[in-house]
Amino acid sequence: MTHRTDTEAVQAANTAFYEALERGDFEEISDLWLDDGTTSVSCVHPGWPVLTGRGDVLRSYALIMANTEYIQFFLTDVKVALSADIAVATCTENILSGGPAEDGAELGPLVGQLVVATNVFRRTSDGWKLWSHHGSPVLAESGEDDDEEPHA
Template sequence: MSAPHTDVEQVELANTAFYEALERGDFEELSTLWLTPSDLGVDETYHDPADTGVVSCVHPGWPVLTGRGEVLRSYALIMANTDYIQFFLTDVHVSVTGDTALVSCTENILSGGPAPEDGDGPGPLVGQLVVATNVFRRTDAGWKLWSHHASPVLTENAEGEDDESTG
């Protein structure tokens, strides 16, 4: 098997691991999937990690989050406030050039918030269609997320008007 084909498969596995960690609410696993300064050989004792390989994330409707701390806090917040989430990925395209990989995909998201006060299980399930771009960097430990950018898809509602896809 050729190296480029192997790289694509490894990036696909890293991308899948990211979404599966989100679905399980596994913050520890999710944290290991994001790039760290040490993954880039940056000694944080002598260099500001913000100067090298800073990670970034844009959740639908959120401002740009930069830095590992901000990005991971956002996922902790999402996990703490979402009882159920499932991603059905479509239109997945992977491109690898050297030590950088780009994954574009459509996230078909089914989620539910906190359980209602009078019942069990998640709140009402909501569907959302989002397009995402995930950028990975090759590290000694494998492919790690460098950037995630997700944006809602506008769809046409019953009246023929553009509407944000929310289910």
């Protein structure tokens, strides 16, 4: 494959991952994660400890989907770097989510969140598969308070 085609394929796999989360499609989430029987996958959700192993990673997504009534990702700053059969996709996840509705409401309160994510993919005979996902919350806007000393 050409470099451009590989980049587009990784971008498509990255987008498919977020779209499956939005739909709550556990089967597709499972299919998108690497499953070669030998390589351990890993995942870090914002504020969680590192999860290692396909079982723990997929259970985490089942738990998130079971407890999230609504979630939508607006991806910005998407970049893909390739090296042979490994790809690293970085992006900012602009997340809008809501939990279960209360008091007869149609949807729970919506909350916005910014997360920077690194998704590592590996090329397989079935296409690009997620090997690792790491999401970190964005706690401060860049460029603000540039004149202030860092807090110890």
